[in-house]
Amino acid sequence: MKSKSVLxxxxxxxxxxVFLFISAVCFRVFVASDRISHESSVRDGAVIxxxxxxxxxxxxxGNISAVNEYLSKNIQNGKYGVKIAEIDDSQTLLGKARITVxxxxxxxxxxxxxxxxxxxxx
Amino acid sequence: MNNKKAVAxxxxxxxxxxxxxxxxxxxxxIISLNTANAGKRLSILSAQSTLSYYxxxxxxxxxxxxxxxxxxxxxxxxxxxxxxxxCEISDVLDxxxxxxxxxxxxxxxxxxxxxxxxxxKADDSIDVWDGES
Numbered sequence: 001m002k003s004k005s006v007l008x009x010x011x012x013x014x015x016x017x018v019f020l021f022i023s024a025v026c027f028r029v030f031v032a033s034d035r036i037s038h039e040s041s042v043r044d045g046a047v048i049x050x051x052x053x054x055x056x057x058x059x060x061x062g063n064i065s066a067v068n069e070y071l072s073k074n075i076q077n078g079k080y081g082v083k084i085a086e087i088d089d090s091q092t093l094l095g096k097a098r099i100t101v102x103x104x105x106x107x108x109x110x111x112x113x114x115x116x117x118x119x120x121x122x
Numbered sequence: 123m124n125n126k127k128a129v130a131x132x133x134x135x136x137x138x139x140x141x142x143x144x145x146x147x148x149x150x151x152i153i154s155l156n157t158a159n160a161g162k163r164l165s166i167l168s169a170q171s172t173l174s175y176y177x178x179x180x181x182x183x184x185x186x187x188x189x190x191x192x193x194x195x196x197x198x199x200x201x202x203x204x205x206x207x208x209c210e211i212s213d214v215l216d217x218x219x220x221x222x223x224x225x226x227x228x229x230x231x232x233x234x235x236x237x238x239x240x241x242x243k244a245d246d247s248i249d250v251w252d253g254e255s
Contacts, residue, residue, distance in 0.1 A: 008136075011134070011136055011137060012136050015136045015137055015139075015140040016140075018140060018144070019140045019143065019144060022144045022147060022148065023144075023147060025151075026147040026148060026150075026151040029151035029152070029154070029155050030151055030154060032155065032158075033151070033154040033155045033157070033158040034158075036155075036158035036159060036161070036162050037157075037158045037161055037162075039162065039165075040158070040161045040162045040164075040165035041165075043165045043166070043169055044165050044168065044169075046169075047168060047169050047172050050172070051172055054176060091184065091187055091188075092187065092191050093187040093190045093191055093227065094183060094184060094187035096180070109169060109173075111172070111173055111176045111177075112176065112177070112180050113176060113179075113180065114179070114180040114183035114184060114187075115183060116183060116186060116187060116190070116229070117187075119226065119227045119228075
């Protein structure tokens with residue numbers, strides 16, 4: 001009877017250690033999955049923000065205040081930041097800007113948008 | 123009289139329970155990692171295609187601005203006052219543009235469209251039923 005109890009205790013101990021070890025490995029995998037998902041979600045959000053800002057710039061012929069107005073209404077969690085820098089490359093009738101999207105001060109995405117400047121006599 | 127009740131403890135039951143739990147944990151963790159990686163690949167592809175589109179769009183705008191200024195760049199064809207050109211988005215996509223430009227620099231976009239750069243070819247490698255017996 002005593003030897004049977006020892007056997008059960010030994011088995012329990014070994015299984016607890018096995019369970020703990022594999023649980024730790026699985027926990028790391030779950031954490032890695034969560035981190036990857038979060039990165040993807042941040043990237044997707046940045047793409048949508050940059051795309052929307054770019055389309056507003058193009059539609060308003062480079063009106064940055066219109067973009068800022070849109071962003072102030074649509075960036076709700078405050079972790080994203082969008083910088084719009086107008087580029088002057090001296091090409092006539094063309095406006096150009098670089099849109100940079102940051103997440104918690106890390107740059108996620110950057111794209112260049114061009115639009116047609118309107119002439120006064122058009 | 124001996125009233126002691128014997129507690130039936132089966133040797134191996136904890137092992138079975140742990141093996142089952144560990145298998146479940148392993149399967150769920152692998153599935154979750156796979157899903158996350160698939161999402162990451164999709165997200166990167168989506169970001170790359172958006173960036174490629176905006177690069178082509180910027181190039182098309184540059185060409186349009188040059189046409190409006192009176193300089194016709196290489197690769198632009200003109201017929202009946204309509205200028206046509208295309209900018210590469212990716213290996214399989216082009217941004218096809220058609221614009222009419224007036225003398226004062228005004229312009230009207232007739233076409234600004236992503237199109238396939240190579241012609242679509244049906245996969246006829248499998249002999250499927252064509253609806254006729």
